[in-house]
Amino acid sequence: MKHISLGTPNPKQAEFLSDTHRYVAFGGARGGGKSWAVRVKAVLLALRFPSIKLLIIRKTLTELRNNHITPLSELTNGFASYSETKKELIFSNGSVIRFGYCASSSDLTQYQGSEWDVIFIDEATQLKEEWFDQLKVTVRGVNDFPKRVYITCNPGGVGHGWVKRLFIDRIYKEGEDADDYSFIRSLVSDNKALTDKNPDYAKQLASLPPKLKKAWLDGDWNIFEGQFFEDLIDDPAHYSDRRFTNVIEPFEIPPDWNIYRSFDWGFSKPFDCSWWAVDFEGRAYLILQLYGSNGVPNEGLKWHSDKVFGEIHRIETEHRWLKGKKILGVADPSIWSQDGGEPIIAAADRHQVFFQKADNSRIPGWMQVHYRLAFDDEGKPMLYFFNTCKHALRTLPLLQYSKTIPEDLDSDQEDHFADSLRYFCMSRPISPKKATKYILPSADPLNLLSSEKYKPFSY
Ligand SMILES: Nc1ncnc2c1ncn2[C@@H]1O[C@H](COP(=O)(O)OP(=O)(O)OP(=O)(O)O)[C@@H](O)[C@H]1O
Ligand SMILES: [Mg+2]
Structure with a gap:
């Protein structure tokens, strides 16, 4: 008997893997282990329900390859084979994971008319609400397989508004049932695998200007308003x-x-x-x-x-x-x-x-x-x-x-x-600074503020 080793989820990922709401959103911040959770959940469903049809969506094909096609092909080696022409991972039990990108309305036509049991939308905040609406109606079928949509999200992006409405503010329109929606908040601090391997990642997030930091480190959805360059200090x-x-x-x-x-x-x-x-x-x-x-x-x-x-x-x-x-x-x-x-x-x-x-x-x-x-x-x-x-x-x-x-x-x-x-x-791109301190003892260490004169390379 062959074995597949999927790894161990962290507690937030475990919640995501066992959530059975019709619409499940996972995320809130960068690096919380969202794409990992999508891959593992897709494999678990494929193995548990022979012949199930799954679709994983990401905005661009490059992101799809890096985050899903390549790692999933490696993960399921021996259990499934990948067809590049069909963009499908076909399991020996008949289950299928199809990979789709969606960077414009015309990309959507690839998935319309088809039926899916479960759709995953990784980085759903990169998609417009109308695209989400068109995708979610393709989740249907007369079989007994679960019918669900799993999304992952960070604050920001064209889809910020609809994801926030459905999963954070929980404001529903006619025809939407509050009981169908579940949100699991995951922060970079929940992803020990990443913080152990790359301790600088959280530090890089911490060095962002305050609003972006609140969004991407703390998963705050209410921050994008007011002055854009709040980090520009002119005086x-x-x-x-x-x-x-x-x-x-x-x-x-x-x-x-x-x-x-x-x-x-x-x-x-x-x-x-x-x-x-x-x-x-x-x-x-x-x-x-x-x-x-x-x-x-x-x-x-x-x-x-x-x-x-x-x-x-x-x-x-x-x-x-x-x-x-x-x-x-x-x-x-x-x-x-x-x-x-x-x-x-x-x-x-x-x-x-x-x-x-x-x-x-x-x-x-x-x-x-x-x-x-x-x-x-x-x-x-x-x-x-x-x-x-x-x-x-x-x-x-x-x-x-x-x-x-x-x-x-x-x-x-x-x-x-x-x-x-x-x-x-x-x-001339640069890497982010590790730490940003605003309060330091010396007011002008470069002595540039008051210098009218040419200061060669003394600093
Ligand atoms: N349970 C786990 N076991 C081992 N490695 C993990 C686990 N969860 C996440 N990782 C690893 O941590 C890193 C970040 O995880 P992942 O890419 O899933 O985060 P993310 O929330 O999708 O990040 P981003 O917001 O940047 O898209 C990856 O290298 C991933 O393989
Ligand atoms: Mg990701």
Whole structure:
């Protein structure tokens, strides 16, 4: 007789594995052992009910492969075989686990019309409510197998609202029965397997800005509102508990620091061109900015593309920090699109202002900005802004969380500098700091706050 070794669940996972509600949600925080629990529950059902039909959904195929297809194929080796064409794991007892991704409405058509006994949706908060509604009606059939939907979730994502309503707030519409819904809260601290193997993981979560930390470490669902960059400290005098700052007086840029340029084009709004100096430790300084507005967003309309790039070229050939430098540029990928006329990038080329396409992923990009804004134990962030860059400092603190994608920012606002900043940060990604301390004895260890002068490499 062959044996399969599924491992030992932690107490929260054990609750999940034995929960028989029609809709079971597991999670609340990062790293709680959710994907593990999905895999194990799927195998247990497949072995217990020969010929059962199971579907595991994840947003993208890559995530599906990494989290489920590969580990499940390994786990069930000898009991089941995987068909790549069908994306199915077929057990020798006739049970089937089908793997599905769902990144857009059209992906859903793959699963409609079919019948499933149990569906698992890993990271359900990445899915829209209408997709969930379409998926859940495919759980049906005339056999006696259990009919259930298991989901895992973290606060945030396009599905934040519906998951919170059904499983946290427990507010139900007509046709939804409160008794059908169960929520098991799991935190990273519940997952000993992870905290033993990777003790830094919780520390990394702890170094996030307060709201994200409350969401991803504490599993708090009520936090995504108000100022998006709450971790930007523009003037420590405004805070009783903060001594350090991201905003400094300009100083002379050492000639051998690298210079970068980031660009966001405003199709109907302002544009931003930001220049960054990077020191030998990878610390970035926003040193100069050209912005197509002076507080009135539509002022940007006055700028046509040739004027913008002509001006950028002029600044780069004349300014003492920039002239003669090899400047690496990243720009909003949409300026490559043609849309009938000449793409904006053609005007940039005409003026010898060259760009690479920026990585435009929003949430990873904002995480990079947060990582850079955070202060290390000596009070140094990886990102400073010269206080002369007025549009950066005017717009950044005003930005608010999005109402629809909770951990994103509301893009109806004046977010051009923020986007440009994000492109820059994504071009030079860093790891999060281990710890963030705001209260330290010395007010300004770099002595940068008061320094107008060129301070070479004394820090
Ligand atoms: N009971 C267990 N026994 C052994 N390893 C486990 C167990 N539970 C979780 N793990 C391991 O801990 C790590 C994190 O678990 P998992 O990926 O399931 O967490 P998660 O909640 O899905 O995380 P995320 O929020 O990042 O998606 C993985 O390496 C997983 O294999
Ligand atoms: Mg997971």
